[in-house]
Amino acid sequence: MPEGHSVHRIARQFERNFVGRPVTASSPQGRFAEGAAVLSGREMTAVRAVGKQMFAEFDEQLWLRVHLGLYGAWDFAGEILVDPTIASANGRMGQTNQRGTDLEEALGGAVFDAAGENSLTSIGAPRKTRVHVRMSEQTTGLADEDGEWPPPVVGQVRLRLLTDATCADLRGPTACVIQTPDEMLQTVAKLGPDPLVDDPEVGERRFLAAVARRNVAIGQLLMDQAIVSGIGNVYRAEMLFRARQNPHTPGRDVRPEVVRAIWRDWVRLLRIGVETGQMMTMDDLSPEDWRRAMASRDDRHWVYHRAGLPCRVCGTAIVVEEMQARKLYWCPRCQA
């Protein structure tokens, strides 16, 4: 279920709990037995997220590349060090499913504070909690699951990474391979800019240039990981609406200022997504409207998954169509 924000969150969790420690690797399912044997016993030396890809380095010479695809997920268990920059969700892992009020707190504090950096760490120093969490779209948790150690394997686990305190189980990934440093760089080189990896201004130039030279619908270009990294089907639909941009306009015909606005919107939405764990695309609502929208589970998007429902702005029925075998939602009037 992950778009780019989820992958960055997972990378941060590995950063805090695995990097700098020796790791035992295994493949309970068996389909990554060979790779797990190669990794096992090595120290994780770095972790990096680029778009929807995550790379974990072992002993400064081997890279594990993981892509979760449509329904892959990492499950963390045991000791979880809470990253203060994503603490709005993690800080309350003892609860299962929070939205509204927690988000509001997060947005009011960690995200929108103009001072930025300082406020992000003000939530508190890292602390140890005993939890079991699932990192996919959202971070939810079951508190104090003090059971067996290591935890029993449940279902199909492609890869289990274990330190003496923390367990991470990978299920259902599209990709789970070991790469040489060279291969890793080649993979990254094929990816479009990621606002959290590349300098945003450099990224903006690359994005503008790539879009301007293509005669392909902007709706397709936003999903193309070679053009820009990390955008998926939800962010695509929402960002096109926020830009009031027709998805079918060829990239080269989209006004440059609109392309620039889309990039800058992605910079913002990705940052919010990483910090809150939510795909918050209605952040510009008034506080009152926002609270009302968040109260209902199906009211979190402008157009995504709203086929046939009235546009929140003009009342026109939202349409859905297939674009590149994915569902595309948009307002034919606002995005005319």
Place this chain on the structure above:
DNA sequence: TATGTATGGTAAC
């Protein structure tokens, strides 16, 4: 309880 769909991308065909 059963069925259908999906916040993707890869690799086989």
Place this chain on the structure above:
DNA sequence: TTACCCTACATAT
């Protein structure tokens, strides 16, 4: 172009 990954969730029965 299609199968696959083999999960989570919503909806139908």
